[in-house]
Amino acid sequence: IIDMHTKNELKDQFFGGAGINLISGDVYGQFPLGDKMALQLSARRSLTDFFNTPTYNEFFDRAFQDSQIVEREGNFYFYDFTGKLLYDIGTNQKFRLSFININNALDYSELSRDNANATRSSLDQTNLSFGSSLDSKWTNRFKTYLNMYFTRYNLDARNIASDAQQQLFQNNQVKETGLKLNTNYGLNENLNWLNGYQLSETGITNGTNVTNPPFNSNIKGVVRTHSVFSEIGYTSPYRKLFAQLGVRLNYLQNPGNFEKVILEPRLNLNFRLSEAWKALVLGEFKSQATNQIIDLEQNFLGIEKRRWIISDGAQLPITQSKQGSIGINYDQPELYIGLEGFYKEVKGISTATQGFQNQDQFNGEIGKYDVKGIEFLINKKTDRYSIWTSYTYNLNNYTFEDIVPSRFPNNLDIRHTLTLAGTYDIGGLKLGLGLNYRSGKPFTEPLASDPIDESVFPNRINYDEPNDSRLLEYLRADASAIYGFELGSRAAATIGLSILNFTDRKNIFNTYYRLNATNEIEKVENVSLGLTPNVSFRVRF
Template sequence: MLKKLRSSLFGLFLGFLLILPFKIQGQNEQKTPVPLISYIKTLEDKFDVKFSFINGDLEDITIAVPNNLVTLEEILEYIASQFQLKADKLSQRYYTLTKRTLVTICGKVLDNFAENTVPGATVEVFGTEIAFTTNPDGTFTLEDIPRNGVLKIRYLGYNTKYIGVENLIKSGGCPQILMAQHYEQLKEVIVYKFLTTGIIRESDASITLNTSEFGILPGLIEPDILQTVQALPGIKSIDETVSDINVRGGTNDQNLILWNGIKMYQSGHFFGLISAFNPYLTDKITVIKNGTPATFGDGVSSVIQMETDNELSDYFTGGAGFNFISGDIFGQIPITERIGLQFSARRSTTDFLNTPTYNKFFDRAFQDSKVTNQNNIAVDDDILRSENFFFYDFTGKLLYDISDQHQLRLNFISITNNLDYTENNLTDLETTNSLLDQNNLSVGGQLLSQWTNRLSSNLNVYYSRYNLDAESLFGNQVQLLFQNNQVLENAFKLDTDYELSDKLHLHSGYQYIETGIVNTTILTQPQFNSEIKGVIRIHAPHTEIGYRSDGNKFIGKAGVRFNYMENLGTFTKFLVEPRLNMSFRLANYLRGEVLGEFKSQTTNQIIDLEQNFLGIEKRRWILSDDNTLPITQSKQGSMGINYEKNNFYLGLEGFYKKVDGISTSTQGFQNQNQFNGEIGSYDVKGIEFLINKKGNNYSSWLSYTYNKNDYTFETIIPNSFPNNLDIRHTLTFAGTYSYKNLQVGLGANFRTGKPFTEPEDGNLALDTSVFPVRINYKSPNSSRLPEYLRVDASAIYKFDIGRNVKANAGVSILNMTNRKNSLNKYYRVNEDNEIEAVESISLGITPNVSFRIHF
């Protein structure tokens, strides 16, 4: 009996538990939704009150009040919170209902099937800086936003959705917002991502650097554009500068450097130790070593093309930062829906603040050379030095979307270096003063047009002016040497692209470039005046056809560029330059490529003696005259393979390049041939190898480059000898690692020494039978400097200052082992008719610190 009673009680208790949730749910159950205006009339009758409101504010709103809300205050509080209204009690019987101007809303973003949440979607109030990203469950809340505003919700892979804040409020509560997935048929793109984030090797063998996605490289705490490109195989700087980048054995003047389509004649600050281009507005950098598209002329070694962001921004973005050398600021400002402005400015702190980094850079530029006499004994003069040095750069870009089919872009850049440097030799009581003013000013306009779905065009017009004034007062302020180098360039370029079919497209265009260069030299003792002017005009139609097979088994481009050149009063010349670029699948994950090109250039840099201007600036631009300096022409071919699978990349490329029309005055000779102006050529045979393994938070790589680079000068004995840039072996091993907000990088760079020429041994070293006394040299470039080794490290920590303000702090150490690498060595005769060896030494251990904010 007791057992039956217990069973009955247990059954009743269980039934009560099962019924209880339904009873509770029923108490909170909402009624069927009714129009809000009708519901308010019901409240007036039920509670004997009167409401004052504007019908337009409440129409189209329906409401279902939960049953558990019974008092008038509870019901009004619920209505106000659901529909962002304000309920005011005027008296015991009279109330008002009005809309709030600033409201708080919430919602949940889902896909269009209402099945999957969309975390990380950007929800912004259109036309303002108010923005938020959805939580992991797809929800968001925005406070104090305009009631008449519009929300813009976007996420990669979905169509952007616009919804009025008022419409969201009328839905009540936190409604679901459904986003439609974006479907687009895309052609497969073959790219290889390596080294660090933001560096991509394209299917046409060009390298793309996206600065907004850029990670970290050893020794760099900021994405210095021209320092970054030196991390790529086949690209280096023999003297550790960005103004002397050597691509596959070529000199720096053989690189075509473009900024928004404008040719740059100045690329560095602090005498080449720092890039002159702000990386934070530069959206994309393209580096081409071979297989150059027909649209690019000039630059027989490479093309380095920089492009700033070309899209209008919906809201203001920008940033600022400083390091131990300079400070900068940049921003993108939306003016209207169709007009925007970009700007950047940077200035050095070197003229009012001495830092460890500045002191090391200063030593590298002016002091850090070792002078020894013919007995290899150091020559230590007691020298007192003083300097006033600073640099700055500005860029600006106006973006105007004339219509959906036509975009106008106006570009401006200004780069300046100024130096006043004095040496007082306390031993022989001599004073030497050098002044340097170097600047580049360029303005240009681009009109981008999409005429049809298949036809587009790019019209580019620009004016560029480069000026170098260098003055040296020496011999106790008696002898003055002044040099001026000025380059003026005007250009008109039109490029068109037409899709003949889904697989075939045609790229054609025409370019007109007029370049004028003036070189002025004034020497007071002995008196000498010289002014050399020249103008070259180039007309260059070009065309190129591209083909892409199904599944990208074969991707190819073949083109030709026609150059009609005229140097006024000197020569006219017509050159045909074919270009070839092919990529094809060899097997799964393995592709081969064949590249080839003919190129030419009419501008070069002559290199003065190191001792001019205390070694501060020794390069001046000149024009080819087809006599003392012919048009420089190159032919290059290469073959390579690329393999990538599971974040493992391996690339191997062999190439051969021959460059004709070079002069000893443009190659930096510092031996018996430096004054001859002989004309010759050089050829380079090389191999570039890269292996890279990446994981979720690390990347490690090993690169190796072999170059055999030889000159040929028919009038020099011997006819063939190693190039001044003949670096046979270059090896780089580096890695990066990320842990949460911390990124670190460590790398080592090794290369064999560059060639140089030594004097003859013993008494044969000096020729005293001539005046001035002359050095007798051994065979050109028959000696080599010691091997070069440098270890660099860097670290960056990222953190948030506020909801829309991000920051990072970085520290780097260049040459952390403090190894004294020899960069160059040459010889001179002093006042006592003795031979002195002057050896340029690399940067010592160089720390740098930076802090940046982005908003």
């Protein structure tokens, strides 16, 4: 779980910082506006449209790999900025107002061996969000939390064919408005009762325009979700047991398509067996009425492009999942050991949302996947060093009744994942070293006996059983060094150097097949980052 958030407490003094690396630069700060108010601002911008660096070149080569390309050029940049107003109305009420704007832009052209003319593509992605919250403590036992937000996501994509006869424009826009109210009441020292209501309205537009032959499509959809939830939390005397038992009731409405009520129970049990040992039992049901279609076709130069769509209840049902886990851990200041077993089942998925690259083999079939496995983590640490290793075993399979065979490995069925890492402090210098290993992911090969279907036009590839082959294992070693030092009495700085894949090992992380201009099957292998250095400098005050 990744929990990312800005600071939420007032400070009576200004603080901030800035940094730069071989990809981007950023700056941030919090400015006091009196005793009860402060303003946070941050901004980041890429440097990639000003000059190329070894780091950018390595990422560029990783993103645009194609054995048929003889000449290419691209212009990529991104920027984002955020703001947050913190206002403490009183001792027991806190108001927060925030926004974020993210923009990514790519223009790219390439010249292949098969065609003397260049193909040009562009992608522009923006995200704008506003949110506000009011946190109130009415009594020592009763609290409320009110949150409102609006977010808009927009993706514009354009592709101009090499003969300039056809232009393809695509747009995907998502607008969502939401409101959430929580009430928290302490029944006694051991029991806490959480209740709430949540409303969200999500509108998604998908537009497509082709110049030759002329084609225009603009599909809009809306889904509204009303949710009520309740949860009881219990903490036993001496904190031997912590238990949460809750339920969420969702009413989903897609006008003209479906209305559905979904019940989602949740459970969290934490047993303290001794001062160091704890046992955990977790379980929950979830649902989702929006999905992403993953485009991996040759338009847009093979770049993975994800478009949001709304479930219609038929061709794309509401996705529903249930998951549970049980674990035990040993936690002491210098040693942590954790072992967890888990199971998850997700129903209502479509082959169109799973990123299959054997595209002609499927036609939007509906099915499910289930994953089960274990996770193990051990971490030994002192004041000077920290060493940890983790291992995960996954067994991840699809089930699609309309496909033969109906059960086969998931695209993300990576059976074994192992990580070894450590850090060591020498005065102001921190050294880090990491090793990442994972077994090969599955992929689908053409049918050896009859690889090309010439009975249709254009011809297409006949594929073997889905995900019946596997890539070689992935192995990457990384290293980093960070040196920190003071800049006077109120400022400090760090200089960092990192090297991804310092052995420069060639790792193939994806393989797919396509027909070239001469109607021959071409095997495309995507290779992970090679040796990739980066240098950073940060200052904080």
